[in-house]
Each structure stands twice: as C-alpha cells, then as structure tokens.
Amino acid sequence: MRTFYIETFGCQMNAHDSEKVIGTLLSQGYQQVAKPDQADLVLYNTCSIRDKAEQKVFHRLQEFKKEHGKGKLFGVLGCVAQQEGERIFERAPHVSLVAGSASYAKLPQMLVQLESGTRRVTGLSLDNDQAFETPFTQRDNPHRAYITIIEGCDKSCAYCVVPFTRGPERSRTSQSILNEARELARMGYLEIQLLGQNVNSYRDPSPAGWDFARLLRAMGEVDGIRRVRFTTSHPRDFVKDIIDAIDENPVLCNHVHLPVQSGSSSVLARMQRLYTRDEYMRRIDWMKQARRNISITTDIIVGFPGETEEDFEHTLALLDEVQYDSLFSFKYSRRPNTAALELGDHIAEDEKSRRLAILQEKQRAIQIRRNSELVGTVDEAFVEGYNQATRQWIGRTTQNRTLNFIHPQQPEPREDATLAGTAWRVRVTRAGPNSLAGEAVI
Ligand code: SAM
Ligand code: SF4
Numbered sequence: 001m002r003t004f005y006i007e008t009f010g011c012q013m014n015a016h017d018s019e020k021v022i023g024t025l026l027s028q029g030y031q032q033v034a035k036p037d038q039a040d041l042v043l044y045n046t047c048s049i050r051d052k053a054e055q056k057v058f059h060r061l062q063e064f065k066k067e068h069g070k071g072k073l074f075g076v077l078g079c080v081a082q083q084e085g086e087r088i089f090e091r092a093p094h095v096s097l098v099a100g101s102a103s104y105a106k107l108p109q110m111l112v113q114l115e116s117g118t119r120r121v122t123g124l125s126l127d128n129d130q131a132f133e134t135p136f137t138q139r140d141n142p143h144r145a146y147i148t149i150i151e152g153c154d155k156s157c158a159y160c161v162v163p164f165t166r167g168p169e170r171s172r173t174s175q176s177i178l179n180e181a182r183e184l185a186r187m188g189y190l191e192i193q194l195l196g197q198n199v200n201s202y203r204d205p206s207p208a209g210w211d212f213a214r215l216l217r218a219m220g221e222v223d224g225i226r227r228v229r230f231t232t233s234h235p236r237d238f239v240k241d242i243i244d245a246i247d248e249n250p251v252l253c254n255h256v257h258l259p260v261q262s263g264s265s266s267v268l269a270r271m272q273r274l275y276t277r278d279e280y281m282r283r284i285d286w287m288k289q290a291r292r293n294i295s296i297t298t299d300i301i302v303g304f305p306g307e308t309e310e311d312f313e314h315t316l317a318l319l320d321e322v323q324y325d326s327l328f329s330f331k332y333s334r335r336p337n338t339a340a341l342e343l344g345d346h347i348a349e350d351e352k353s354r355r356l357a358i359l360q361e362k363q364r365a366i367q368i369r370r371n372s373e374l375v376g377t378v379d380e381a382f383v384e385g386y387n388q389a390t391r392q393w394i395g396r397t398t399q400n401r402t403l404n405f406i407h408p409q410q411p412e413p414r415e416d417a418t419l420a421g422t423a424w425r426v427r428v429t430r431a432g433p434n435s436l437a438g439e440a441v442i
Contacts, residue, residue: 002029003033003041004040010047011049012195012231020136020138025107035062040071043077046076048335048403062092073095073096073321082100083161085098086122102127102269144189144190145191145193147184150197152167154198157261157272159335159338169201184225190225198234199231200234201237213245220248220251221249226423227251235258236273238258246292262314263314264277270304270305271340284296294352295399295401296325297327300328302331307355320362326434329363371433375429379399382395386420393419405440
C-alpha cells in the first residue's frame with residue numbers, strides 16, 4: 001500500500017482542488033496519512049497570491065530536504081507550481097513532481113510516471129480547455145460541498161497572479177453542475193458552495209447558454225439542497241438579476257462577497273479593476289434595497305503602488321458608507337509577471353502595515369456595533385460541529401455568520417447523536433466582533 005500526505009494552502013478553490021486530488025489518489029490505490037513522515041508521497045498544494053504564502057511552501061520543502069534519501073517523493077501542486085515551473089527543481093532538487101491545477105486531470109498518468117522511477121514529472125500546460133472534473137472527489141465536510149463552476153480568470157487586475165497560475169476562464173456545462181448537485185443531495189449534503197475566481201462571468205458552454213443568475217436559480221431548485229452559496233463575485237460582471245434570484249428563493253443564501261480592493265477610483269483605475277467607486281456603490285445599493293437582508297463582505301488591498309493618504313481615506317470612508325459585515329484585508333504584495341511591477345511609487349512596508357492596522361481597527365468597530373444589534377434576534381443556524389473548549393455547537397447562518405450556541409436538550413455530542421448537519425432556530429444572546437453566541441429555541 002502506497003501512502004500520501006497532502007497539505008493545502010490558500011483559497012477555497014485550492015481546498016476543493018485538494019479534495020479532487022485526494023479522491024484521485026485514493027482511486028489509484030494510495031492511502032492518505034496524517035503526517036508527512038508516514039508518507040511515501042508528500043504533496044503541497046500551494047498558493048502564490050502573496051509573497052508570504054509562496055515562501056511557506058519553500059520552508060516546508062526545506063524542512064524535509066533530508067528525507068529525500070529515505071525514498072520519499074515530493075510534489076508541488078497548485079499556483080506556486082504553475083508560477084515557478086521547473087525552477088522549483090533548482091530551488092528544491094528533492095522535488096519530483098511539479099503540476100499546476102489545469103493539469104490535475106492527468107494526475108493518474110503522472111503518478112504512473114513517478115512510480116516507474118521518472119525522476120522529474122511536470123504538468124504545467126495552461127491550455128487545458130476542460131475544468132478538472134473527477135468522479136473521485138473526496139469531500140472534507142459531510143454536509144457542505146464545493147462545486148467548481150468556472151476555472152481560471154480572464155481579467156487582468158494589475159496586482160494579481162491568478163490569470164498566470166490558473167489560466168484562462170473555462171466554464172463547466174450547467175448539466176454537469178446540476179448532475180453533481182443532485183448527486184450530492186442524494187448523498188445527504190445540505191449545502192452547496194459554487195466556486196470560481198469570478199462566478200459572475202459564468203457562461204454555460206452548452207447550447208442552453210445559461211448565465212450565472214440562471215444557474216443560481218436552477219441550483220435553488222435542486223431537491224434536498226437547503227442552502228446555496230457562491231464565491232467570488234467580480235463587481236464588473238455583477239448584475240442585478242443575481243440579487244433578484246436571491247430575493248426569490250430563500251435557499252440561495254443572502255450573503256454576497258463583493259471584493260472592492262480600494263475605495264478610490266484612481267487606485268481602482270491603476271489596479272485595472274474595470275469599475276469606479278460609483279459603479280461599485282450602485283451594486284451595493286441594489287443589495288441594500290433587496291427584500292432580503294443581504295450581508296455584504298469584501299476584500300481590500302492597502303498600499304497599492306501610488307496609493308496616497310487621500311486614496312486611503314477614501315477606502316476608510318467606503319467602510320463607513322457600506323458597513324460591511326466582514327472583510328479580508330491585505331498589504332499589497334509584489335507578484336511576478338504582474339502589471340503593477342511596472343508602476344512607480346511603491347509604498348514602504350511599515351506604511352502599508354500602518355494603513356492595514358487603521359483599516360482593521362475601523363472594521364472591527366463596525367462589526368462590534370453591527371453584531372451587537374443582533375442580540376435578541378432569532379436566526380437559523382446550520383450546525384457544523386462542536387467546540388469542546390467552549391462547550392457550544394458551531395453554527396452558521398445563511399448570512400455566513402458564525403453563530404455558536406448551547407442546546408439545552410443536547411449540551412454535547414453523544415456517540416449515537418450529534419447535531420452536526422441539522423438546523424436550529426437560535427436566539428442570539430452575545431455578540432463579538434467575529435461571531436455571535438446564543439441558545440437554541442426549542
Ligand atoms: N477573484 C477574486 C476577485 O477578483 O476579487 C479574488 C481572488 S484572490 C484569491 C483573493 C484576494 O487576494 C483578492 O481579492 C485581493 O484582495 C487579494 N490579492 C490578490 N493579489 C494580491 C496581491 N498581489 N497583494 C495583496 N493582496 C492580493
Ligand atoms: Fe485576480 Fe482580478 Fe482575476 Fe480576481 S478578477 S482572480 S483579482 S485577476
């Protein structure tokens with residue numbers, strides 16, 4: 001029995017790719033182990049969105065350099081693999097496999113080559129026009145499943161490596177997505193999260209030619225699926241019909257992650273984001289005017305080249321105006337091949353840190369205030385697990401808030417009974433900046 005270990009870095013797309021890689025390896029007779037020292041094959045599914053993420057994998061490879069002599073094989077998958085290609089063999093000579101996500105469909109053949117002793121195997125082509133579909137996906141969560149609807153990205157945001165690491169956009173047919181969703185429902189999954197770097201530019205390649213809103217509506221009708229989420233949305237392709245679809249059907253979660261990146265139109269132009277602040281705000285207005293209470297989250301980059309103090313103030317003002325429910329914020333990081341490298345006026349690291357701290361403090365205050373307004377309300381929480389330390393069930397609302405709670409009749413999991421995978425009405429009794437706590441209403 002051959003064994004493998006895999007560690008995943010980065011976004012949900014990577015997490016889901018790993019589920020497919022694991023499924024493929026299991027189907028080839030490999031067994032997954034929990035620690036790299038127990039494995040014959042050690043895989044890192046990597047992220048290169050920021051420099052820090054990229055460095056992590058090289059640290060990992062350094063740690064295990066000496067293991068190579070003991071007959072272990074090492075593989076680098078994902079975005080760093082695609083970005084660095086065969087240079088990885090120079091930086092880490094004990095690596096045998098380097099493959100980007102567009103080549104995973106060829107994983108079984110690559111494994112055969114490795115097993116037959118080929119010293120260096122690569123899968124780096126980006127011209128694969130098929131999304132990576134596999135019948136062998138080994139899902140991590142028994143209740144919530146990811147489905148990739150579109151791979152790659154055709155935008156060219158000036159700071160971003162994704163178009164170089166994940167290639168051009170390829171949408172899956174609506175039929176294959178719906179078949180996967182029905183199969184998941186049959187297996188007992190309750191929640192589906194549709195994935196893509198830009199789900200809004202989904203275009204069904206089959207004659208049906210559905211757009212994203214049409215697909216979303218169909219997903220909301222799959223028998224047995226109680227929640228449908230999606231991520232990520234690009235503001236440029238975000239149309240009002242998506243909000244109308246959410247308004248029509250409570251199965252479609254009332255949460256939209258709409259990355260803005262900056263509140264300054266001149267920074268947005270230099271970022272090549274293809275929208276202005278006003279155009280972004282129009283989309284926010286659609287959401288605020290919706291019948292359902294849609295929670296809105298975003299991504300922000302501080303310290304993009306040339307970002308002035310005034311530009312940064314515009315971003316802070318945007319936070320006040322939108323009142324996001326949550327956000328991810330990052331210091332701009334220079335990435336290879338990207339257009340932003342050519343821009344002048346790079347911002348000093350400590351200035352980026354200062355801006356990030358101010359932004360995060362402001363958002364923390366907004367979240368504390370917004371969450372405290374929810375104390376006393378009742379919401380539905382889907383149970384994802386149990387936290388032994390706090391002795392609470394871990395729940396999530398349709399707005400994607402964490403709502404942990406106690407259940408008077410079942411304070412903890414028993415061998416024959418767990419609440420995981422069930423839904424409860426929960427009264428919110430406490431609020432923090434990042435989560436809510438409450439008690440099940442029985
Ligand atoms: N496709 C999504 C979009 O267009 O918003 C996001 C893709 S990326 C995986 C997630 C986030 O990482 C981006 O929204 C951006 O805020 C951040 N990011 C991407 N490149 C970055 C860079 N070079 N430096 C800092 N943050 C970056
Ligand atoms: Fe990167 Fe922009 Fe594509 Fe998002 S839309 S993946 S930020 S290039």
